[in-house]
Amino acid sequence: MSDMPEKKDWTKPAAMAIPKGGFLKKEEGRYGQIYPKSPACYGFTIIARIKPGSEDVIRQYGKTIEETIAGLPDALAVLKLHYLRWVLFDIKGDVYFMYQGIFDTDFDKYTEDAVALFSKYGLTTVFENLEGFPADWKTNTPAFVKFVREHQRPSFLEYGEYPYVSAEEIKKALKLKDAFSKMLDQMQ
Amino acid sequence: MLELEDIQYIILTRAPALVGRYEFLTFRNPEGGKAWLAGISERVQSVEKARASLDKDNRWVSVGLTWNGLRALGIDEESLATFPEEFKQGMVARSEILGDTGKNHPDNWRDDMANPNLHGIVIFFARDAGERDRAKLEHQKLVAQCKGVEIISGLDLDATPPLEYSHDHFGYRDRLSEPAIEGSGVKPAQASSDIPLKAGEFILGYPDEAGPPSNLPQPDVLIRNGSYAAYRRLQEHVGAFREFLCQNGSTPEEQELIAAKLMGRWRSGAPLVLAPEKDDPELGGDPQRTNNFNYKEIDPHGYAAPLGSHIRRMNPRDTAANMNRHRMVRRGGTYGPYLPSDAPEDGVERGIAAFVICASLVRQFEFAQNVWVNDRNFHELGNERDPIIGNQDGTLEFKIPNRPIRKKITGLPAFTTLRGGAYFFLPGLNALRYLASLRQ
Numbered sequence: 001m002s003d004m005p006e007k008k009d010w011t012k013p014a015a016m017a018i019p020k021g022g023f024l025k026k027e028e029g030r031y032g033q034i035y036p037k038s039p040a041c042y043g044f045t046i047i048a049r050i051k052p053g054s055e056d057v058i059r060q061y062g063k064t065i066e067e068t069i070a071g072l073p074d075a076l077a078v079l080k081l082h083y084l085r086w087v088l089f090d091i092k093g094d095v096y097f098m099y100q101g102i103f104d105t106d107f108d109k110y111t112e113d114a115v116a117l118f119s120k121y122g123l124t125t126v127f128e129n130l131e132g133f134p135a136d137w138k139t140n141t142p143a144f145v146k147f148v149r150e151h152q153r154p155s156f157l158e159y160g161e162y163p164y165v166s167a168e169e170i171k172k173a174l175k176l177k178d179a180f181s182k183m184l185d186q187m188q
Numbered sequence: 189m190l191e192l193e194d195i196q197y198i199i200l201t202r203a204p205a206l207v208g209r210y211e212f213l214t215f216r217n218p219e220g221g222k223a224w225l226a227g228i229s230e231r232v233q234s235v236e237k238a239r240a241s242l243d244k245d246n247r248w249v250s251v252g253l254t255w256n257g258l259r260a261l262g263i264d265e266e267s268l269a270t271f272p273e274e275f276k277q278g279m280v281a282r283s284e285i286l287g288d289t290g291k292n293h294p295d296n297w298r299d300d301m302a303n304p305n306l307h308g309i310v311i312f313f314a315r316d317a318g319e320r321d322r323a324k325l326e327h328q329k330l331v332a333q334c335k336g337v338e339i340i341s342g343l344d345l346d347a348t349p350p351l352e353y354s355h356d357h358f359g360y361r362d363r364l365s366e367p368a369i370e371g372s373g374v375k376p377a378q379a380s381s382d383i384p385l386k387a388g389e390f391i392l393g394y395p396d397e398a399g400p401p402s403n404l405p406q407p408d409v410l411i412r413n414g415s416y417a418a419y420r421r422l423q424e425h426v427g428a429f430r431e432f433l434c435q436n437g438s439t440p441e442e443q444e445l446i447a448a449k450l451m452g453r454w455r456s457g458a459p460l461v462l463a464p465e466k467d468d469p470e471l472g473g474d475p476q477r478t479n480n481f482n483y484k485e486i487d488p489h490g491y492a493a494p495l496g497s498h499i500r501r502m503n504p505r506d507t508a509a510n511m512n513r514h515r516m517v518r519r520g521g522t523y524g525p526y527l528p529s530d531a532p533e534d535g536v537e538r539g540i541a542a543f544v545i546c547a548s549l550v551r552q553f554e555f556a557q558n559v560w561v562n563d564r565n566f567h568e569l570g571n572e573r574d575p576i577i578g579n580q581d582g583t584l585e586f587k588i589p590n591r592p593i594r595k596k597i598t599g600l601p602a603f604t605t606l607r608g609g610a611y612f613f614l615p616g617l618n619a620l621r622y623l624a625s626l627r628q
Contacts (some may be wrong), residue, residue: 028284030274030554079507109559112551115512119398139402141551142273168568 037159125182220336252612257307262394287562301608361457413616427533452497
């Protein structure tokens, strides 16, 4: 549930410092406390150690997603995303995975939708190669949500050049620009 | 096939009742609770039994238990722990998630409905007030025989006139939408848009839309053929609603259109998507046609049914993902006296007292409340909530798309206020007998 007031000035870049723990105020969501919407919209940064030897499988997953999206451009539409970033990095010889997303639905709904989506497309998610990930994630959404929450590393600062604007609004603006261009073409 | 002889009738059947009575109970000791359950469960009809004599019966009985109620009956802690978190916490603790804040907060509920010692409910539906009175009397006798069982409060339900069809106090035709369920023995009323859903979406122990049953509470004998019900007692502010229509429509036709825009259907039940310009009561009353529509192709911008209208939020059809995981069965009725159309607001409480029945409260009922009803940014609307049942405090708006420019109503008043609610488990008939005979 988004409780953000409507009037946010997208022309005025904004930054938001976020207290330790990731929450601005105590507000309960369906699966736990709600992470706030910042000038950079909703988002997460999930960091977890990968199972030893699974680095190549995870890298291959990049190709799978690329092909899935090429074939089904709307495959992830339900997640209301702006951007996703998948990163692998080392700490003292262990490989860690970082999954960073910026999106417009709240954390609980994103995770719930992601479970349904990954099950629907038969994607053996990269998460299965992470340590501690619940084996029954496809049928146990609360366990999936719990894992994601436990591995979420909240930002302490977020910034938006055009704050609080949703991907849908951006697409609408671009469509409008496109429509105006076409209209001007017709006037020639 | 579903075990229709074990599933409580209310989950799959609508009784042809005009009146009803809900009684909310507390069990001060397990023995009393079990004695009550033994007495009442004999009268609870299964789907099979109710269907066999629907035309002859005059009274229908259902029973629900809260998580605290299961504990009060003596279910062991190990089993209690296996129930889903939201059911364990109960509706009062989930108020913020549900948008039950401000005037809707449990602190403001009536009839002691937020009492943590609310353990059970008996739901009577009857053909007439005489039969209801008999049911009440018999129930009082049963309660008097069960030491430690007390009635916390009760609520009478009465259909509002005209009685020819079911509708709420605002005049909107009701009971239009019923999800089709595989194996329920009911043929879907409408055509293509309603593919039957797996029974596990509504009844525990069966495959659901994601696959075989998983992570069910234990033991199996308690859970099998059970379901959950979210109870909501919503006061309808009929005077405020009528005044709003007058303020926003200068003729009766304009007022009807405003009422239709809030709901997404004319008060006759006819959906705006199929009847955008003019009411079509015949369409409204035709179960074959009144739900046979979608939004994405016919009305993507909400020129017919506004994007924020009640029915677009409660069932976004083809404009939301995973709709098959968020459907709900609705049962209930209206309470309080009818307010004639020319009468001023009399301050008497009237409204709807309904049950939302589903297999997962967090995934179905709470999702609808949280993501559809009370999200201000549903469909990118910004600053709107459901105009009928959303949490309204007079600061939000309602936008009616129109060419060349939309109409924006600001400062939308609250037409409803939540006056009570609870989460109940509706056990199967075998489970009721199991509970009644629990050993300490």
